[in-house]
Amino acid sequence: MKLGLQIPNFTWAGGPATLGSDLAAVARTADQAGFDYVGVMDHFFQIRGVGPSENDMLEAYTTLGFLAAHTERAKLLTVITGVIYRHPGLLAKTITTLDVLSGGRAVLGIGAGWNEEESKGLGFPFPPTAERFELLEENLQYILQMWGEGDAAFSSKHFEAERLLNSPQVLSRPHPPIMIGGGGEKKTLRFVAKYGDACNIFNTPDVEHKLDVLKQHCENEGRDYNEITKTAYHTLDIGEKGEKAGELLADLERLHNLGFDAAIGSVPGVPDVSLLEKFATDVIPAAEKLV
Template identity: 55%
Template sequence: MKIGLAIGDFTWPSGPSQLGPELAAVARAADTSGYDSLWVMDHFFQIRMLGPVENEMLEGYTTLAFLAGITSRVQLGTQVTGVHYRHPGVLLKIVTTLDVLSGGRAALGIGAGWNEGESRALGVPFPTTSERFEQLEETLQIAHQMWKGDESPYEGKHFHLDRPLNSPQSLQRPHPPILVGGGGEKKTLRLVAQYADACNIFPGPDMTHKLDVLRAHCDAVGRDYDEIQKTTAYWEPIEFTDQGIEQVAEKLADYAKLGIQAVHMSIRESHRADLVQQLGERLIPAVADF
């Protein structure tokens, strides 16, 4: 099992003036202590599950570019980009740039989006749910086309690209891994089966059912289910003691039995590089064989 670090809270005790150096220390700790990946939310305001909207939130891809410059090993991605935030041609150019400058470590995390409040607040168009899912499928099609080097015009219902040129191309071939977030059974998991390299399913009692649905979609579109990496998040409080780390490892063992291959860990003290390093050094070896 692979372990990633997910950072979703930037309201840190030292304030915005120290966010740069403190985030750098956290990223270096993750890079050197065995984490497979490093993820940030792609939101403009803090989300309601983590705090009031007025709390500090960094723009996702600017943050990933900063992290790329101070790390050398971890994969870098958003968990996940709302499809309506950026035009797909621009989004693919951004992720490709991140891949090139990071030495081939970018991932495209993407979903249909849900946060109408922050979109309306900043004047970002927020289409209907059905339209966003249509846009998501078109964006995934454009991603495969641009990363394949096909410059022929793309004509979709929502997006029209006269010449989807992508130069330089991504270093990862055939393309940076695509992770589609969410567990919607009719649309999201079908898109995972058809276009994605990884899924990100919320933890809960229905995980087995969601994976069964994904398998059925794979069968329907002729995709090998085993090609897709199954990931989930870990949001529960962590006690940094031998017993606490053991309890986390036991929980991840249960996930592994369900077929989960990677877990993106969040810790409440996300500003603490020492705790990030401690968790990596103690938990990652414990779950390596799951």
């Protein structure tokens, strides 16, 4: 069972003046502790459930480039990029750049998007749900073509592009893994089966049912369900001094037994790097044995 650290909160005690050094220390420690993924949200305002909109929020891909320079082994990703934020040509080029400069450690985390507040606040279009899912599928098609051979044109309902040139091309082969986030049963999980290399599903009471739905979509698409990396979004809470490590390991064992390959989530207490060091000794070695 692999673990991923997602960093959703940047309102830290030192404020913006020390945010760079604090974030670098968190990334280095997580990488050395054995986290397989290090990720950030892709939002412009802080989201409900984490803090008020006015709290500090960093732009995701600038941050991932920074994290790439302070890590050596962990995969780097957003959990999750909304398709409404970037044109797919820009997104493909951004992930390609991250992949090349990190030595092949980029993952594309992508979903339909949901945060209407920040879109309206900054003036980003926020189409209806049906259109956002159209955009999601077309983004996946566009980006996969851009990461493929050649530089042919691309045409879809929402995009017209004359030449999908991508130079340099990605280091990851056949391309950076595509993680599609969300548990929507009719479209999101179908897109995972059709286009994705990984899913990311919230650890809710119906999570086992979501995996059954994904399995059925894989059968319908002629896709091997076992090819898809199953990741669960789950808060990695070990307590202030590591006293909850046993509870977390029990949760991870349950997710593993359901068929999940990894758990990705925030660690309450970060940027306290001593908590991440406890993962290196008290959690990650035991989680790795869940095979």
